[in-house]
Amino acid sequence: MKHLPLLATLISVFFTPYIVAAQSFAAISASDGFAESNSLAAADPSIPAAPEPSAGYDHYEVAPSASWHQIPFSRIGVGADVSPLGIGIKGAIVLNHEFDARLMGNLLSIHTGNFKVEGFGVNANFHFDSAAAALDFYPWGSVFRVSPGLLFVNGNQVTVSTAIDPGTSFTLNGQTYYSAKANPATGAVPLSGTGILGLHNHVPAPSITAGFGKFIPRSNRHWSFPSEFGVAFTGSPTANVNVSGWACTDPNYQHCSDVGDPTNSVAIAFNHSLQAQLTKWRKDLGEVTIYPLFSYSVMYSFNIR
DSSP states (O other), X not given: OTXXXXXXXXXXXXXXXXXXHHHHHHXXXXXXXXXXXXXXXXXOTTSOOXXXXXXXXXXXXXXXXXXXXXXXXXXXXXXEXXXXXXXXXXXXXXXXXXXXXXXXXXXXXXXXXXXXXXXXXXXXXXXXXXXEEEEEEOGGGOSEEEEEEEEEEEOOEEEEEEEEOXXXXXXXXXXXXXXXXXXXXXTBOOOEEEEEEEXXXXXXXXXXXXXXXXXXXXXXXXXXXXXXXXXXXXXXOEEEEEEESEEESSTTSSSEEETTOTXXXXXXXXXXXXXXXXHHHHHHHTTOOOEEEEEEOEEEXXXXX
């Protein structure tokens, strides 16, 4: 009995190579048998084929439901927003995984109606109409966006008309004037005027914006809510003023003239002061050469092919 451990060790050392060889041969035979059974099944349909091994295979009975890639020009989005350009509508189309193209239009008109400010009857009209295009770039397919663009239609302007009550004083370039009182004998009428502030010095105007959220989601989602902020390089606003009626240099209406009379000293002084004041206003406006852009859009996207 004392020799049994030694005997077991010798048997293990002697037969281990043969056991390993037998296992390898069985595995090879099983593989060959699998291939042979499939070959026989192909030749004779009555013989069932061996099932495919599951290890090492990614087999899907149904394709994944979400797709994160659209082929070019396969999906479009439409939407709307409110911005400093007015009420906007926009459309976008997929170019590739990182780029979209976008076309936008804006329109808005606001009439304030007549109101009085210290003897000035004012009626203001804010008119906005524009059209623009942009290329949306999403670096590395992220939700962050950089969008160079072009504002190729720009009719944005503010028009103000005013009627100045008789006797109302105002200052132009440091000189005080008074609106004349109506006088049928002389033909005098109170002053009135129209001013136009143009916000479209440069057309077309380049723009650059950035934001978060995709106008067209890279998935099967339909709704998105992208934000945007940036500027359009519209150039400095323009200012023009037209005045008609009679102006006086004293509150007693002793020295008055039709501002359209090129020979009267009061009219000459008035128009000189008006042009000098306009020059100052235009210089101040010249410091502003960009137009702010910011919006929060609501978009709906769908496939077109």
